[in-house]
Amino acid sequence: MILVFIETREGKVKKSSLEALGEAKRRASELNQPVGAALVGADMDCLNPEIFSCGADTIFLLGNPQLASYSAQGYAIALDALAREIRPRAVFLAATAMGKDLAPRLAARLGVPLASDCTKVEVKDGDLEFTRPVFAGKAFLTVRLKGLPQLATLRPNVFPLAEKMETAGEVVKKNAAIPDGAIKGKVAEISKGEGGDIDVTEAEVIISGGRGMKGPENFALLKEISAIIPRSAVGASRSAVDSGWIGHQHQVGQTGKTVSPNLYIAVGISGAIQHLAGMSSSKVIVAINKDPEAPIFKAADYGIVGDLFQVLPAFREELAKLFA
């Protein structure tokens, strides 16, 4: 079996978990294996039927009142116990904030290595091969993992969902046994940020600003455009972040986040090597810059050489029409 951890936030299943489930389904078919989905929490009744249609044959609900709020320790204990019982061939998690926090903890508990933030999974000679960016995308590494289960986190927004299937499957409810005092740290509070609901790592479209934005107030232009495009987010270059124009959670690049959206629009960004590394796996890249010599144009599919303060308002207007 390939087991997938399904992350929920406020009772809703994360899309990136369903993407991981889709990839599990495709690779499991090649290996002739079933797919399991594991949910962890206190209240296990709010089950989302999408999980079956997105590829799961069996859903495991691991419940314990102590798991009401996320804790890496508690979740790792629950998943470790399930993995030891059902002995999956592989375990996939989405490389979200939670997945990146939980997966290494689970790996250490199971005593197996982990492939982080994978962008490709293949079956070669009956074994799984995982490809992942290193140096923020300046290079790609393909690895095999020794020991079972093979544990990997999959980058959001890279793997397609499974073809929708009208299936139902088995639901297995289990009490997750958590020893007293085992949870020494947990989430106490969640607050929404000013950055919108979608992180740059999950966004399908990113519009990023750099030094050419000239000041923090002008990021409003990018936010207005992002508000028009569904599943989009505002990004930034390191120099914009270091100037204090926008929060560092928006930073794309080697000391920020590595992203692979369908569309990356770089506005007033010259294209330093650290920035290019973080976004060059985007499917389509657009550069808007007044300097025709800016290195960003060498990586861009579409470019506009011009003043961004003239380009952006017209771009926003046209988008508003397209999305009307």
Added chain:
Amino acid sequence: MNILVFVKRVPDTESRIRINQETRSVVEEGLNFVISPFDEYAVEEALRLREAKGGQVTAISVGPEEATSILKKCLAMGVDEAVLVKDSLKETYDGLRIAKMIAKTVEKRFPSFDLLLFGKQSVGADGSQVPAMVAELLGLPQANIVTKLEVEGSGGAARREIEGGMEKVVFSLPAVVSAQKGLNEPRYETLRGIMAAKKKVIPVVTLEELGLTGDDVAPRVEVVRMETPPARQAGRIIPGAPEEAAKDLARLLRTEAKVI
């Protein structure tokens, strides 16, 4: 407070990465090595905590002999002691292997501590694995990708980034915390610090001394391939006045590229 902060020697972010296909690894020749940028936030946070609460900060690196240079930097920034855990293998991309060495070092050499600080990931391997793995191996709570840290008495609270917001994690001490950009602004070394660091002896701990041999430290991540991505081709410049070009761009993204 007794704080251990873990640092790694990595190629700086300006580096162009070349690959030796025979060894399936990065060509190190000509690269400039530095302390991983996220580790600097961890060192700074350790120093600030010591300044506020007293105690001792020890910087520890797992790596080759050459990693002493980044430990010297930590000493120059103000840490009290530095220790090198000597690992002669190059990057293996196996976080658990390193986490085991760190856990053993802590158990054998530094059994009394309050806080283990790390950078949220090493620049290069980009794994984000070691802090949480060490936490599990030592049975400690964790807070990763932290932009704000408060420690009081026998516990702490950390703010960490999640998609579209922040999460507050509360934990008991001792604990593992990994630092994200935004946690603080790392200080520069002072001249006096640099001079003092030069005189300081950096003890070297071998894996044998930690009781780690053979299977314990054999990499379990097998590198099948390592490649640089194909260079992107420059596309086309959309001609015309800025307003016109902008409108054309929006339409092309819809009809030609089909990405919006």
